[in-house]
Amino acid sequence: MMKRLNKLVLYISFLILIISIVAGCGTGKEAEIKKSFEKTLSMYPIKNLEDLY
Structure with missing residues (x-):
């Protein structure tokens, strides 16, 4: 039981x-865009x- 809990x-x-890594990379790209x-x-x-239209 303890091994299952640890896993x-x-x-x-x-x-x-x-x-968190994926979310962190997304914010950097958004700022760059x-x-x-x-x-x-x-x-x-x-x-x-x-005003162009």
């Missing part, structure tokens, strides 16, 4: 570790894109 705790810890998008938009003199 279960180990698997849950491992799962939490994997989820926003920065790239702002850089692209800064080339245009129009502040509000709806």
Whole structure:
């Protein structure tokens, strides 16, 4: 019984570790995408894109 409990705790810890790593990588990419998008938009003199339509 104790071995099963230890394995279960180990698997849950491992799962939490994997989820936190994946979530951490996602936030870095999101910031990078926003920065790239702002850089692209800064080339245009129009502040509000709806003014183009």
